[in-house]
Amino acid sequence: MTAPAQPSPAFEYAPAPESRSIVDIAPSYGLFVDGEFVDGTGEAMKTVNPATEEVLSEVAVGTEADVDRAVKAARRAFTRTWGPMRPADRGKYLFRIARLLQERAREFAVLETLDNGKPIRESRDVDVPLAAAHFLYHAGWADKLDWAGLGPGPRPLGVAGQVIPWNFPLLMLAWKIAPALATGNTVVLKPAETTPLTALLFAEVCRQADLPAGVVNVVTGAGETGRAVVEHADVDKVAFTGSTEVGRSIARAVAGTRKKLTLELGGKAANIVFDDAPVDQAVEGIVQGIFFNQGHVCCAGSRLLVQENVHDEVIARLQRRIGTLRLGDPLDKNTDIGAINSAEQLARIRELSEIGEAEGAQRWQPACALPDRGFWFPPTVFTEVSPAHRIARDEVFGPVLSVLTFRTPDEAVAKANNTTYGLSAGIWTEKGSRILAITDRLRAGVVWANTFNKFDPTSPFGGYKQSGYGREGGRQGLAAYLTGADSK
């Protein structure tokens, strides 16, 4: 069967914007330290809506002195309240937080979309529900840590310094804070420079939950603030999600200290499509793999490895499907592709795409009108990509798919593993034994078979090789925040 070569026109939909009136954004925010919002000692920074470039608010930039205050508050809380607290009560606080997130879910979703640029469909259906799920899941662990497989009586580490990225601001906060608190640690969290607002709203949730002061501290800022958190001498644990380059510098910074480190870094996942895969499902998976969250996903399926004999058919159907994606107002409930998070990220995506063309790959983009204001990049497919091309090796972190081909399963595995990263991979085939054989040989921390970009708090997530170490989620994720005979 041959697929229609021409893209089908998208249906015309009337605008269906989610109301932003549910959110009150203050003109300025301080830092959340020791249970209160306080002024930072540094200059403020502006956070903008990347879809419109409208300034949403001014946010404090935490200095070394601010970070020090936050770490001291976290240490006090660890020593006096949170550490000595009955584990069951710690769990009940986490249950409270989860419920508050569910109650205020729409508010969080709208705010996330405003600050990040992601479609409301994703913040509403993925980011916020999963964030609540992470708190619910870890709430139950708080008084069951003896059964976590880390030996008897595992103990918290103390103060956790956590630095998170801008692609899933609230969800990454949940991945960091929920396990830290469930295991009895206290937290100093540094949200990403361009997406601080949901973390500040989360601080309000902590107050509504009557979480003891100092258990969670939110210090906003940019790279220097993050460095101060990581390098603070009284931090016992550092958890970072972000680029491999920054991860490397953090690993150097904590070398020789007592600090326990977990890193969740970049990726360049292979999404492998065999010739027996159901093509329409595979095409949905390819789209979900690379265009979910504008491709701002460390585990994005950014390298499509398609078996040579079905290449033309898969690409034709993929292009037809991409032609129906709706790019535009992230608050519109029908939007599939929102805004690129920042001008800086847009510049990087443009640069790597230009390098892709210069190195000989073929760029394809659908006819797609981009809004006049804000940061936008259309969904992009590069064919005729060779494994040596920059767009096959570097993490683009944008809606850019590189297509390579293979003939045999061995070649697929070799090409999939031919990367310094090892975060995730995908396989599409109807043959069960092949799924298991290929899964076994892929050097990646998450393998999605006949699906892609799915997440759950019970399923540990994290990388092989230079995609980092340590896991988030599941029983395995608890080890990052505990010490005991067996928890190295």
Next chain:
Amino acid sequence: MSDRLAVRKTYKLYVNGAFPRSESGRTYEVTDTRGHFLANAARASRKDARDAVVAARAAFGKWSGATAYNRGQVLYRVAEVMEGRHVQFCDEVAAGEGLSSSRARAAVDAAIDRWVWYAGWTDKLAAVLGGANPIAGPYFGFSTPEPTGVVAVLAPQRSSLLGLVSVLAPVLACGNTAVVVTSGARPLPAVTLGEVLATSDVPGGVVNLLTGDAAELGPWLAEHDDVDAIDLTGAPAGRAMELERLAAGSIKRVVRPPSEEPDWTADPGTSRLTPFLETKSVWHPIGL
């Protein structure tokens, strides 16, 4: 005592299943704790270390791909052959560590028993450390531990056999391959262990043993891009921070050295297995 003149052993490196001298031609004198000459050991060079990493990488696919049942039997076979070399190990440990014969015997006994303990772990790891994930949706998901890859091990400086076995056996039980820098001053039991490994169905390249100076070899291994993890247990005093920094270049998993060499007779739990394992989570939809 007979008046027969003993046939002495030449102590060499163990790399890729063979016993080469150092490519550098260097040796160094190994003495007992009273300063009496025991042997000239090979002093491994940077190139020896790199050759060892190449061998370990090449051996990784087959060793990690073997069934856990098979890997357990191969490791148990190592203990069997160690038992046959018991007297030789006792002599070498007693001379190198300055122990009485009864204490040396106890150390060798513990080393062999430790090896047996780890041999039995190979087919338990997946059940103890992995499992099914109760995902909220129509998906079947499971997580399973897999070996990290090529592990560089700076073996303990004092405990030349029990310490060595305690850091090496868990690396192998997980399915990793190893490049080991042995105790610098007490390298002889390690070379004999190499002879045991060479005759125990352990494929060549799975274990590579370098005698020499951890201060010289450590940095090359710590910054080698094809080494996935490094155990700094035997790192020279004051050098661990530098080695950990070098290891950050390729995001290696690092086991930091204890403040002083631990009592190796203590129960290790799983603390030396988990640092050299990766968790892989697999998803598949459920549907008719």
